[in-house]
Amino acid sequence: MDGFTAQEVADVRVVYEVFAVPDRGWISLDDLRKALRLLGFKISRERVQQVAAEVQNKVLMRGQTDFTALLQIVSKLQGSSYDKHGEIAQAFSLLDADGDGCLSAQDLVSAGVSGPDAEGMIAEANKTGTGLVTLEEFVSVMMRTNLFKRN
Known part of the structure; x- marks a missing residue:
C-alpha cells in the first residue's frame, strides 16, 4: 500500500489480527472502531461508518472490513487529526x-x-x-x- 513501510503494514496487521476471527477474513464495523481506537484514532461511530463506506471492498458485505480496507482507512485518517x-x-x-x-x-x-x-x-x-x-x-x-x- 502506498505511503506505508513494510513495518507499518506489519504493525497495522497485528492490530487487525486482534479483532479478525481467523475463518472470516474480515472485522465487523464495531471491531473496526475498536481497532482504530487501538491504533490511536479518536473517531466516532458515525465517522467510522462514513470512512468505511468510502473504502469498502466491493466483494465484502456492508459492515465488513478486510485488511486492505483497514490500511486504506488508516491512510485516510492519518492526514488530518493525528496527535x-x-x-x-x-x-x-x-x-x-x-x-x-x-x-x-x-x-x-x-x-x-x-x-x-x-x-x-x-x-x-x-x-x-x-x-x-x-x-x-x-x-x-x-x-x-x-x-x-x-x-
Whole structure:
C-alpha cells in the first residue's frame, strides 16, 4: 500500500489480527472502531461508518472490513487529526481493561492477544521489573514503532 513501510503494514496487521476471527477474513464495523481506537484514532461511530463506506471492498458485505480496507482507512485518517501522544494514551486506556493505570499480560489477553504473546510484550516494554507497563513505558515502546514515527 502506498505511503506505508513494510513495518507499518506489519504493525497495522497485528492490530487487525486482534479483532479478525481467523475463518472470516474480515472485522465487523464495531471491531473496526475498536481497532482504530487501538491504533490511536479518536473517531466516532458515525465517522467510522462514513470512512468505511468510502473504502469498502466491493466483494465484502456492508459492515465488513478486510485488511486492505483497514490500511486504506488508516491512510485516510492519518492526514488530518493525528496527535501521537494522545493517540497512544487513548490506546493505552483502551487496553487497560481493569482501569488500574498499568497494563498487565491479562489486560492484553482481554484485548485478544495470546497469553505467550502478551507476556512477551509486557516483558519487552516493562523496564522496572514489576511485570506491569506504565503509560510512560507504553508511549516509549509505541514511539519506536514505524506507525508512530511517520508523522
